[in-house]
Amino acid sequence: MRKYHYLVLFLIGFLVLWPFMLHKLYIEQEKNTEAFVEQTGAEIGAEPSGDGLEMPEGDVLAEGNAEAADGTSGQGTDMEEGSGQEKQGTGEASGQEPGTEQAAEEASGQETAPDGASGETQENAGEAGEDAEETAEEIPPEEFFQDTLFIGDSRTMGLAEYADLDNAVVFANTGMNIYRLYSLKNAVRDQGLYLEDILAERQYRKIYLMLGINELGYDEGQTVKRYEEEVLKLQKLQPEAKIVLEANMHVTTARSGRDAIFNNEGIDRINENIRQIAEKYGFSYIDVNEVFDDETGGLNPEYTHDEVHVLGKYYQQWADWIRENGV
Amino acid sequence: MVFSSMEFLFLFLPLFLLVYYLLPLKGKNVFLFFGSLVFYGFGIAWNIYYMVLIIASVILNFLAAKGIEHCRRKKRIQDGEETAGQNSTGEKVILILSLCYNFGLLLFFKYAGFFVQNIILPIGISFYTFQITSYLIDVYRKKTRPEQDVMRLGAYLTMFPQLIAGPIVNYSEVYKQLRKRKITLVSCNHGLQFFTLGLGFKVLLANQLGNLWEDIQTIGYESISTPLAWLGILAYSLQIYFDFYGYSLMAVGLGKLLGFRIPDNFRQPYMSLSMTEFWRRWHITLGRWFREYVYIPLGGNRKGKARQFLNLLVVWLLTGLWHGANWNFIFWGLLLFLIMSVEKAGLLKILERWKIVGHLYMCFLIPVTWAIFAITDPFMLKVYLLKLFPFFEAGSQGVVFQGDFEKYVGMYGIGLLAGLICCTGLVEKVFIKWRNKFWMSLLLLIIFGASVFCIYRGLNDPFLYYRF
Numbered sequence: 001m002r003k004y005h006y007l008v009l010f011l012i013g014f015l016v017l018w019p020f021m022l023h024k025l026y027i028e029q030e031k032n033t034e035a036f037v038e039q040t041g042a043e044i045g046a047e048p049s050g051d052g053l054e055m056p057e058g059d060v061l062a063e064g065n066a067e068a069a070d071g072t073s074g075q076g077t078d079m080e081e082g083s084g085q086e087k088q089g090t091g092e093a094s095g096q097e098p099g100t101e102q103a104a105e106e107a108s109g110q111e112t113a114p115d116g117a118s119g120e121t122q123e124n125a126g127e128a129g130e131d132a133e134e135t136a137e138e139i140p141p142e143e144f145f146q147d148t149l150f151i152g153d154s155r156t157m158g159l160a161e162y163a164d165l166d167n168a169v170v171f172a173n174t175g176m177n178i179y180r181l182y183s184l185k186n187a188v189r190d191q192g193l194y195l196e197d198i199l200a201e202r203q204y205r206k207i208y209l210m211l212g213i214n215e216l217g218y219d220e221g222q223t224v225k226r227y228e229e230e231v232l233k234l235q236k237l238q239p240e241a242k243i244v245l246e247a248n249m250h251v252t253t254a255r256s257g258r259d260a261i262f263n264n265e266g267i268d269r270i271n272e273n274i275r276q277i278a279e280k281y282g283f284s285y286i287d288v289n290e291v292f293d294d295e296t297g298g299l300n301p302e303y304t305h306d307e308v309h310v311l312g313k314y315y316q317q318w319a320d321w322i323r324e325n326g327v
Numbered sequence: 328m329v330f331s332s333m334e335f336l337f338l339f340l341p342l343f344l345l346v347y348y349l350l351p352l353k354g355k356n357v358f359l360f361f362g363s364l365v366f367y368g369f370g371i372a373w374n375i376y377y378m379v380l381i382i383a384s385v386i387l388n389f390l391a392a393k394g395i396e397h398c399r400r401k402k403r404i405q406d407g408e409e410t411a412g413q414n415s416t417g418e419k420v421i422l423i424l425s426l427c428y429n430f431g432l433l434l435f436f437k438y439a440g441f442f443v444q445n446i447i448l449p450i451g452i453s454f455y456t457f458q459i460t461s462y463l464i465d466v467y468r469k470k471t472r473p474e475q476d477v478m479r480l481g482a483y484l485t486m487f488p489q490l491i492a493g494p495i496v497n498y499s500e501v502y503k504q505l506r507k508r509k510i511t512l513v514s515c516n517h518g519l520q521f522f523t524l525g526l527g528f529k530v531l532l533a534n535q536l537g538n539l540w541e542d543i544q545t546i547g548y549e550s551i552s553t554p555l556a557w558l559g560i561l562a563y564s565l566q567i568y569f570d571f572y573g574y575s576l577m578a579v580g581l582g583k584l585l586g587f588r589i590p591d592n593f594r595q596p597y598m599s600l601s602m603t604e605f606w607r608r609w610h611i612t613l614g615r616w617f618r619e620y621v622y623i624p625l626g627g628n629r630k631g632k633a634r635q636f637l638n639l640l641v642v643w644l645l646t647g648l649w650h651g652a653n654w655n656f657i658f659w660g661l662l663l664f665l666i667m668s669v670e671k672a673g674l675l676k677i678l679e680r681w682k683i684v685g686h687l688y689m690c691f692l693i694p695v696t697w698a699i700f701a702i703t704d705p706f707m708l709k710v711y712l713l714k715l716f717p718f719f720e721a722g723s724q725g726v727v728f729q730g731d732f733e734k735y736v737g738m739y740g741i742g743l744l745a746g747l748i749c750c751t752g753l754v755e756k757v758f759i760k761w762r763n764k765f766w767m768s769l770l771l772l773i774i775f776g777a778s779v780f781c782i783y784r785g786l787n788d789p790f791l792y793y794r795f
Contacts, residue, residue, distance in 0.1 A: 004516035006768035010523075013772055014341070017779070021337040024783070161728035162550055305544040312550025316726055 144323050147205035149198065149241070152176060155249055155309060156210050160188040162312040163319035171198050177214035178227050203240050208322075210246035212270040216261050224273045231277060244327055245278045247271040247287035253298030255307035264298055284327045291321050328369035329491075330522075330577045331530050331782055339366060344584065348510070356505065359585065360481035363490055370450045370491055377449040380432065385481045388459045391425035392466045392473035392480075414467060422467045429456050429463075437652040451491035453649060457616050459484055462498040464620055471499045479505045488581035492574045494592040494612040501587055508586030518583030520762060520771060524754075525576025527774040530781050532749065533569035535742045536562045539735060540701075546731075548710045554732035556714035560694040562739065563701050565746035568597065571610070595752040600685030601678045602666045602692060613649070617642050639671075640664050653703045662696060 145168035150156050153176040160170035173187040186193045209231065215223040235243055248267050250256070256263035271287065278285035292310060294300035303310045310318070328335050343362050350358055364378065371377040398417030414422075433456045436448050462483070465471040474480040483505060489496055539562035543551055551559065575592035582589035596609035606614055625638040640661075647660020670678070678685035698715065702708040728734075736743075748754075761767045 003763060004512045005765060006520055006523075006771055007512060007516040009768050009772055010519055010775070013776070018337060018341065021333060021779075021783075025333055025338060161731070162546075162726050164726075305547065306541070309545055311545070311547030312728070313547055313726060 145206075147202075149204045149207045150210075151181075151195070151207065152210040152246075153214055155213075156208075157188050158309055158312065159315050159318055162315035164316065165319055169198060169204070171195050175214055176211060178211050178223060178230050179215070179218070181211075181230055199234075199237050204238055205241060206244060207234060207238060207241045208244045208246055209234070210248060212248040212274060213262065213267060215270065216266045220269065220273075223270070224277070227274065228277050231283065232281070235281075242284065244284040244286060245274050247274060247285070247289060249310075250289050250293060250297070250299045252301045252304060252307040253294070253296040254301065256298055286322070286325055286327055288318055288321060291317055328366055330574065330581070331526060331534075331778070333782055334369065335366075336779065336782070339369075340581075347585065352507070355508075356476075356482040357478045359487075360478050360485060363482070363485035363487040366487040367451070367485065367490060374449070380449060380452070381455065381485065384429070384455060384459055385484050386477065387428065388425060388463055388484075389474065389477045389480045391421050391463060394421045395463075395466055396473045418467060422463065425463055426460060429460050432456070437648070454493045454495060455484055455490065457495050457613075458489075461495070461616060461620065465498060471502060474498075474505075486582075486585070486587070488578040488585065488587070489589055492571070492578070493610070494575055494578060494590050495616055496589055496612070500590060504587050510584075510586040514583050514586070517762075518580045520580070520758075521583065522577050522580030523771045523775045523778075524758060525573040525578075525580060526778045528569040528573030528576065528749070530573075530778040531774070532742065532746050533566045533573055534781070536566040536569070536739065536746055539739045539742075540566060542735065546728075548707055548714060550727055551714055552727050552729065552731050553714055553717050555735060556711060557694070558732060558735055558739075558743075560698045560701075560711075560715065562743060562746075564597075564694050564697045565743065565750070567697060567701075568593075568750065569746065595750065595755070597689070597693065597750040598686075598752060599689055600682060601670050601675055601689070602663065602696075603670050603675060605689065605693070606663070606667075613646070617646060621645060636668055636671075639667065643667070650700070651703070654705060655699055655703050655708060659696065659699045662699060666692065666696075 143166070145166040148165075148168040150160065150165070150168055150170040150172065152159070152170075152172045154172070154174040156170065156172040156176075157174065159165065160168075160172060169190070170188050171186050171193070173184045176184055182195055184194075185191070186195075186198065190198070212223075212227070215227075231243060231245065235241070248271055250264045250267055251259075251262065253264065256265070275285050277283070289299075292299050292303055292314070294302075299307065299310070301307065303314050305311060328339060330336075347355060347358055347362070364382070367381060368378060395418045398415050398421065402415040402417070433452055436452055462471070462474075462480075466473045474483070483496070483498055483501055486496075540559055543555070543559040548556075572593045579589045579591065590612055592611050594608040594611065596605050599605040599608055622638055622642050625641060626634055627638060628635040643660045643664035644657065645660075646663070647656040647658075650656050650659075678688060695715070698711060699708065702711055758767070
């Protein structure tokens with residue numbers, strides 16, 4: 001017995017787990033396992049499981065990887081490199097130009113741009129509606145993000161990390177959603193703060209809000225209702241702030257097609273709901289997808305590796321676009 | 328289907344073992360053959376062509392070996408014992424034709440990717456091609472007798488523990504066990520222990536560390552800092568090791584459960600003092616194959632120094648190509664050849680004399696060679712290498728998030744540390760020494776439970792989570 005008690009223990013444990021796992025497997029098959037396996041690959045898929053863990057992103061990606069890796073790397077080094085290479089290749093082909101452009105833009109943003117860019121800002125502000133006019137007109141681009149607060153999920157996190165937002169305040173975390181706005185901590189810049197603290201700290205001039213993709217698993221009506229409530233609450237807490245609702249960025253069309261929940265149809269639906277909320281209460285609404293979409297209406301695969309987030313070097317384009325739009 | 332999946336752990340394996348243990352020996356081999364084909368079927372999404380391919384491999388090579396035997400017998404009758412040492416023309420023709428068939432298919436699937444986009448390598452073809460050719464060559468060399476039962480040969484080639492990721496088992500290693508095997512409670516216990524350990528390495532270490540590498544792809548190489556580039560390649564080095572090592576350990580464990588002794592594939596390679604030593608301890612069965620069937624037939628080190636270096640060059644180019652049809656693998660193979668040539672020319676003595684120098688040298692070379700291995704696109708590889716060594720290009724392009732290193736150390740620090748500790752062989756020592764202790768059993772049970780939990784969560788339906 002001493003020589004094989006692991007076997008005995010294992011069998012006992014296994015027999016206890018087995019019916020449960022078989023049941024689980026059975027259910028998974030019923031619901032078409034594959035879609036879900038794919039889903040959990042993305043940050044967005046499994047975020048709710050990140051609760052109480054320090055690094056939700058890590059966990060979540062782990063799961064995705066477990067599946068993705070299992071598909072191919074089970075063979076040890078005999079990997080099928082084809083698809084990976086393809087992705088990197090195309091990513092690079094386009095990578096060069098925008099990268100340098102960006103650098104130039106960045107440099108000019110600080111020194112030479114004021115005249116040129118402020119002209120643009122004013123022009124666009126005209127189009128953007130009455131709301132925008134008063135604020136945008138007076139503000140030179142280098143102060144554009146003065147007293148500004150960004151609220152968002154991992155995409156906004158990337159924006160804070162890889163784009164120049166001057167000294168805007170950012171409140172974002174991987175897996176942030178409208179339901180967890182006050183229960184998740186900040187994961188960029190002033191880390192560890194709750195939204196409550198950040199809002200109490202001072203009065204902001206502008207608040208950008210990009211949320212909605214992580215809510216796709218929830219009941220839609222519920223989410224829209226909650227979103228509306230949260231936006232109104234935000235306005236109440238920050239009466240001076242001009243609130244800008246951002247449309248959620250698409251995922252690639254390929255990714256969208258593989259996913260029963262986190263797809264562009266869902267994103268478009270939530271975006272439309274957000275747009276209606278903006279209309280109803282006179283908030284501004286901006287849609288960055290015009291910058292990153294390809295002709296199929298999904299995130300351009302050349303801008304991304306994981307098909308959900310743009311590569312680090314493209315975040316500056318997003319920030320510049322916000323500046324140019326003047327809202 | 329891979330070992331670290333719910334389907335394998337809770338459906339295939341228990342059902343397979345249940346039937347397997349109840350069958351008599353003859354039935355065991357047949358069942359192992361067909362069961363493994365079912366296992367393979369899951370892996371290739373029931374692609375009928377790939378299934379035909381592997382069955383054809385068994386049947387054709389079975390016939391080829393029989394053919395060689397037949398020619399040999401005929402020759403012996405004709406010539407008597409005089410020329411018994413030599414292989415007849417018939418034997419040669421059969422050997423060459425069947426080697427052409429085996430390697431031709433392998434080359435076709437490996438290189439088709441160069442020209443056509445949508446051809447996917449049939450899973451495991453690199454492994455089973457090498458395994459079946461080793462059998463055939465051994466028959467030709469009279470190192471082993473040809474198998475008379477096609478089911479037994481099928482069981483040898485397709486046996487699911489090693490089918491899709493090795494180790495590459497020689498036929499002579501399992502010759503006896505195919506005919507007579509002893510399965511005891513103790514051997515099953517050991518098998519399960521190895522399996523659990525391997526599963527833990529794969530799921531708890533490799534998969535977690537793989538995320539860091541994946542995160543770096545998501546950011547894009549242009550936008551990472553130099554420290555993060557090093558952290559990333561460290562994570563990749565650990566991931567590829569624990570992925571592959573874990574898989575090999577699981578294969579050994581499953582082999583024991585079935586009554587086979589599958590050879591070890593890794594011996595703490597990251598503790599090596601030189602590249603030469605590293606490749607004696609990393610993917611041992613592959614190195615063994617190349618030595619046995621390429622290096623030594625080419626003359627090995629018996630035909631002078633110049634010829635030896637040439638032979639090494641051939642072996643390392645082929646090793647590079649075996650890993651994938653991409654230019655970076657050729658470059659990688661060449662680099663390994665160069666490093667080992669320098670070592671053979673004298674560096675080895677220094678490295679082995681001052682161990683600390685050897686370890687530092689390997690601490691540098693292991694991640695750098697893996698970077699070349701990992702990044703298949705030459706342009707991206709250049710970007711990454713410039714991130715690793717920023718001296719060559721002043722002022723790196725792209726926006727870099729300055730706090731990225733701290734951020735990812737915070738996220739993955741514990742995993743990286745655990746990985747580094749597990750590289751040293753400490754875990755294996757502790758395991759071997761106390762493996763019959765009760766607390767060790769409990770510990771392994773926890774590892775198994777944690778692994779299953781991770782796999783389970785990976786599969787989870789997000790809806791279930793969203794509804795609190």
